[in-house]
Amino acid sequence: MPLPDESESAVFARELDNYLSNCEAVELAVITTPDGRLRAQRQRGAYETESTAVMGSSLMALGDTILAELRLGTCETVIAESAQGLVLFNHIGSSFVLVSMTQSKHSLGSLLSWARRTAEDIAQGLRPSMPVAHSASV
């Protein structure tokens, strides 16, 4: 797997560190390409990240597809919820996906807010090289 260029890695590292320090609830944050290649991760545990990246890209694509199919615009967030926790999937422009996980079910609002902000900050940090618009293919 080719390594990301240095500036991209630096942006990912800085923003993920900020994410975990600002949002106590987030226990795992993964950045993946839309086709499922892990690019960066931070976590407070020992979670599997490669498969999280792959599945994150699939879930994000399914979210894009169903919203496009239903003519509901562009997918912003996919939420997977269980009794034990939450996983959020957010676009970072059109080039990456942010996967965030918490075991605190009551932290949905906080996690949503910080995940969106982190995704925007990463997209901002990577400009102008990264396109922002994204779309699903239906």
Add this chain to the structure above:
Amino acid sequence: MEPLYLSTEGMTDAEQMLLSMIVSFASDQLTRTWTIQQGGTGDVVMYDISNPRARLAWERSRTLTHPIPVVLSEDPIRDVPWVLQKPVRTQRLIPFLNGLSDWMAQHGAPSSAPPAIDRPPEDPFSALKQRLGAVALTRLTQEGTLHDLKLIISGSVAAGKSTAIRTISDIPPINTDVPATDSVSILKARTTVALDYGELTITDGKKLRLYGTPGQRRFDFMSKILGRGALGLVVLIDNRVENPLAELDYYAAVFADLINQSAMVVGVTHRDQAPEPSLDRYERRLETFHKSWPVFPVDPRKKSDVVAMLDALVTMLEHSRRGYAVTGRK
């Protein structure tokens, strides 16, 4: 002994299929071999008189001795020699057909010339859909649920899975393709990361769902999810990859549970760019699995190619539902 031919008038496809199933499954209880067909003129014509057109046809032919008219009716009918009560059930049909064949033998009723069928040639795709419907209905009667009316199209990256679904789907297919960022981008710009989805409308408006899996191995979790309970599997192998036969082994392993309970066909694509390995080598490789899975050269853009492949799959499913071995190359 030559088979007897029973044609039907006015029965729905599902009823016709049920009739054929009973005759097939209970063939060891029948004193003669019966061949069931829709339309045409057999030794016996079974009229479902709940259908007005069939009732009219029966009224016109009720005095004939050949073909022998049989009435299929929910209500008892007097003064008619051959009446079978609806719904058709094994315990009714078997003694009825045995009684009928005995009577024909005793009365020297003419029989057994294959009947002329005067029907326009069917579109292969329409015929395939009807057969898929019959296979699906069998699954319905066996399991009482329609949840698994789906076929899986899997295989190598860039083998043409999404294209095959697009070629035959009755609806615009749904894709989850994104820009490829790895070595796949050399072959194509975009790649499927969750699934492709298409539909075939089969018998009685039922939908057969077509699912295409992602080709990259890191997405095999999707293949396992999609494969659960599927009716059958199509594996497309791109002959351009480094070791296509190893790809075949790989997908046979990924879908081992599915293909042990169902059936698989293999389509080899891009043979114009990479003629080797030959189809013979694929067949020899499949022999190591002790399965008689058919192998086809396929251009997924051609409807006739995809239909031919599905036709073979349906044939295997039809054989498996009759209790024959789907496999068995010795």
